[in-house]
Amino acid sequence: MTTDGFDRSGESSRSGGPDEDLAWETLDSAVDYSCPGFDVRRDEVRLPGGRETEFHSVDEPGTVVVLPFTPDGDVVLVEEWRQAVGRVNRGLPAGTVEATDGDDLAAAARRELREETGHEAGTTSHLTTVEPANGIANSVHHYFLARGCRPSAEQELDADESIRPVVADYDEFRASVFAGDVRDGRAVLAVSRYEAGE
Template sequence: MANRIIHQWKSISLVEEDITLPNSKTVTHTTIKHPGAAIILPLTENGDIVLINQYRPSLKKWLLEIPAGTIETGEDAITCAHRELIEETGLQASEMHTLGQVTPLAGFCDEIQHLFIAKRLTPNHSHTCDDDEIIEVVTMSLKQLQQKIIDGCITDAKTIACLSKATLCGYI
């Protein structure tokens, strides 16, 4: 049976399909199809981290998180990372290092999140947020950021994953 699109919103769709599992059993599975995202950990010259405080309508609350965004059609992950950094923070990076990928919601979504660390930041005044984004830029030390994670003030999984990967890779 063919894929059945149940709902479409922007570049994200809810798709139902019949699939055969490795044990040869056929099941109907519903997946959120997502083009992927770029997640950016912006690091200032003195080692501080640039975050955004963003209102998230799905949760009806503000989340303190690192900049991120959905990859557009025809765009690669690093181009998306550069674009989203400018759009959400008003900063551009002359150094962007890849930290690999994470799969945030593998049980029901095919999204791949591409992790980056951005360095050598300079202002770029051409930034504009999307119509549905309300964002405040916040800068804090690594120690402050880690404490906010410990205290439960930062619960955003992509922020915690990217910070962990950057730390494990020796970037911070």
């Protein structure tokens, strides 16, 4: 079963509930293209009115996103080249949940923080979970708050990562988020959710 509510084996998972009049029936599903990090999936679907068509979407594993604070209250950020937009992006440590993480999402968050920034979290707590682009992807992002983060290791970057960790004043970063100067959606959501809960 996938996060969109369908069994990719081709059997619809519609249960006759209140949303049945909106649900699409998945007739068949296959991966059209695979690359490191995600697949492009093609579903053959039947729409509520009976018409059959194809729908393509991005299929990717779960992701953890970390809003990390140092003991002094500064925030640990990453500056990373983003090829899709052709610029360096200032955002938060984030990465794929790996099979070795099992169901321990907090462990995945601590690992990504360490690998991307060289910082170790003192404590972690779940902030929120969202589907950031569920019109085109089955992505699920799990956000964590990390406190007491201290530099303790060297970065362990993937071969296709160009990342520079930086420690910044949180109030200044928050102001830049709310001023619209930060374009990274994950950073904007994390800071907004954190501020809403304070």
